[in-house]
Amino acid sequence: MNATLLFYPVYLLIAFTLTLIFIPQKDYKEYLIYGIIVGALGDVIMVGLVQNVLHIMWFKNMGIFDVLGQHALSPLSWLVTVMLFLRFLPSRKTFLYIYILTFSCASVAYGIVVRNADLYDFLAWFYPIPAYFIFVLWWSFAVWIFSKTSSLIPRGRP
Known part of the structure; x- marks a missing residue:
């Protein structure tokens, strides 16, 4: 099996496990709803726009995870990441701004x-600066x- 095919499943397994560890069971459903809307749906919309309309980025070597030109595990990965x-989220505004900017850097790195x-x-030309600003907007929208x-x-709060 090609090791690149394991990248998304391994990330998804680790991130999902972290949600189970860090998100209280009583709150899980609500975080899941935001993960679905802002994360999974957001990913499908952004990939549709940036890949299929603007042709700035594209998935490749997806193997069995190729669904209509998008990686099937990408929205699920965004779902758990948003959760x-x-x-x-920090409660202090100063830390919140730093948190969003830092998470945007981590998103570019990812x-x-x-x-x-x-x-x-x-x-x-798309990475790192234009992509960084898209992530700042995306994470800011999630917080908002x-x-x-x-x-x-x-x-x-916040």
Whole structure:
């Protein structure tokens, strides 16, 4: 078996396990809903736009995980990543801004790692700066929607 095919399943298994460890069972459903909407659906929309419409990035070497030109495990990976991201939101605004900027850097790094695994590629100008700003917007949106609608955040935070 090609080792690159294991990249997403291994990431997904690790991240899913971390959600089970760090997210209380009573809160899991609500984090899951945000993971589905902001993470999985967000990934399908962004990949559809950036890959299929703008042709800036593309998946490759997907093997059995190729579904309509998208990697089937990418939305699931975003689902659990968003769950973890939201679970650890800092309550202080200064730390929240740093958290979003840092998570955006980590997202760019993850994209480069996936590229190095030969599962994904992009036009040279897209990484790191334009991609970084997209991730800043995406993570900021996740915080905004979560803070406006979640019962898990005491009003006034973040």
